[in-house]
Amino acid sequence: MTDLPTDQHPPRPVVVAGDANVDLVLRGDVVPRFGQAEQLADSGDLVLGGSASIAASGVARLGVPTTLVARVGADTFGTFTLDALRAAGVDVGAVEVADDEPTGLSVILSTPSDRAILTVPGTIPTLTGERVTRVLDGRGPGLLHVASYFLQPGLARDLPGVLARARAQGWTTSLDTNWDPAETWTGLADVLGELDLLLPNRNELRAIAGALGEPADLDDTELAARLARRGPRVVVKDGADGGWSVGADGVVVRAPGVPVDVVDTTGAGDSFDAGYLAAVACGVDDEQVRVRWATVAGSLSTLGSGGTGRQATRADLDRELAR
Template sequence: MFDLLVLGDANPDVVVGPVNQPLVFGQRERLVPSGSLCLGGSAAIMASGAARLGLKVAFAGRVGDDPAGSFVRSALEERGVDTSALVVDPDLPTPLTTVLTSGPDRAILTASGCLASTSSNDVPRALLRSVRHVHAASFYLMPGLAAGLAELFKEARNAKATTSLDTNDDPADRWERVVLDPVLRVTDYLLPNAAEAHALTGHPVLAEAAGILARRGPLVVVKNGADGALAHDGANLTTAPALAVDPVDTVGAGDSFDAGFVAAVLRRTGRARALAIAAACGSLSTRAAGGTAAQADWDLAVESAG
C-alpha cells in the first residue's frame, strides 16, 4: 500500500528570526522580521517531503491529545501523509519546538512532551512488513523507539524493505554507540549532517568520518550545507554540490534532503544521481520559512539536479 513508512517525531515548530543580536533576559523584548507556525519534527518534515516527491507515505509516531497534536495530524494529512499509525498519548502533551534563526544557523528549544514515550510498540507490524522502505529520525530524542529500532529494521529487511536512519542531534552530547551500533548493522542508509558525522566518530576529517561510519554497516550519506553532500560505502567516496540559492530559512533542509535521497533510491536512479537529487531537494527547501513550504516536487528536483 505504501512506498515509505516514517518513524519518529512530529510537532509544531514556531520559527522566529532572523535573530541578529544577542538574546537578553530580564524581560527585555526584541523584534525580529518574521515568525511562522509550521509542521516540525525531523520525521514529519521528511515524510512531507517524500509525499511531495510522489511517494505514498505513512507515518508512525505519537502526539498528545491536545490542539498541537491536532495541528500536526492535519498538517501531515494535508500533505498527503497517512496518519493511521499516529498514536494519541493519553497522558503526555505533543512536543513543541521554538527555532531561532540567524543567517544559516539556528538555535532550537524543544519541550519533549510525549517523545520519550514513543516506542516500537507504536509501529503496526503489518504496516512495517508491507512497505518498500522504512525511515527513522531523531534517534537520540526518542530513547524508547531507539531501544526497539534494531528489531523493527530487522523485521522490515526480512520483508525485503530497505532502511534509513537520520540520528539528528544528541541533546545530551553523549552519542552513545551501545544502542546505535546494533541499528547500524541493519541500516542501509545513514543520513547524518557533517556535525553529526564528526560527533558520531570523533574524527575531524569529514570524508574519513563517513568512512568510519560506513564500516559499521550502512552506506553513509552526509549533508554538508552549502558544500553539498557526500556518500561513502567504506571504500568509495561520491560527492554532489549544493544548489546556488539565496536561503530564507534552513530549517528542515536536511530532512528534505533525506526525502530526496530515499525517493531517488526507490526510483533506482543510482548512487551519484540520488545524491545530486537529494542535494537539490535540501537546497530548494530553504527558499521559504519553515521546513515544508518550499519542498520540491519530483520534476523540479530532477531538473535542478542537472
C-alpha cells in the same frame, strides 16, 4: 537526467518513524537578552515540525506513498500537525493521538547561517519500537526511515530488533540520528549493522564516529568510510556545498547544492533525507543522481520558513537534473 515515470515504475512505499510536533520559527534579532528586555523579531511562523514529519512530508511531495508512525497529543498543536501532514499527502493512519499528553513543541531562533532550538518533548519520546513493528507487519516491503534517535529513548532501545525484523521482511532501512542533546552519542554500535543507510550532517558524522572510537584526526570521508564498513552506506549533508556519500569501498560520490538566497535552514537536512529516500524508492540506481536528488531537495527547502514551507516537487527535480 534520470527521470522515472511513476506510471511505469511505481515507487516503493516509505514508512517514516519518529517525531511529530509543531515548530514556532522566529527570524530576525533572535538572540535572547534577559532582564525582561523586549525584542522585536522580523517574522514568526507556526509550521509542521519534527525531523520525521518533515522528511515524510518531503517524500510525499515527491510523489512517493508515505506513512508516518508517530504520536501527538489530543490538543490544538496535535490537530495542526495532523492537518499539515495530510495537506502534504502523508498517510497519518499510524499516528497515535494521546489523550493525556501534549504534542511536542520547538521554538526555533533562526538566522540565515545558523539556528538555536528550544524543545518541549511532549509526546515525542513516547513512540515505541513495538508500534513501528506493528505498522510494518503485513505491508509490502519498502523503505523504513527512522529520525530523531536521541529524542526517543524507547524507540532507540528497541531499534536494533525493529530494523533486523524489517530487513528480514525485505525493507530497506535508514536512520537520521539528528543531534544528541546530551552529547553522549551512545547506543549506535548495535544499530549500524542493521542499517542500509545512515544520513548525518558533517558534525553528526564526526560525533558518531568519535563515540565509536574512530580517530579524531581522520578526515570526514575516511570517518564515513569506516562507519560504512560497519554496515550502512553513509550519506552526508554538507551545507551549501551539497552532499556526498560513501560505501564500504571508500569511493566518495558527490553532488553540488543549488545556489539559493537562504530564508531559513530549518529542516533542510530532513528535506535532503527526503530527496535521497525518494530516489531510492523510485528505483534510481545511479548514486550520483540519488545524492543530487537529495541536494536539490535540501537546497530548495531553505527558500521557505520552517522545514516544509518550500519543499521540492518532481518538477523541481526534473528541472535541476536537466541543467
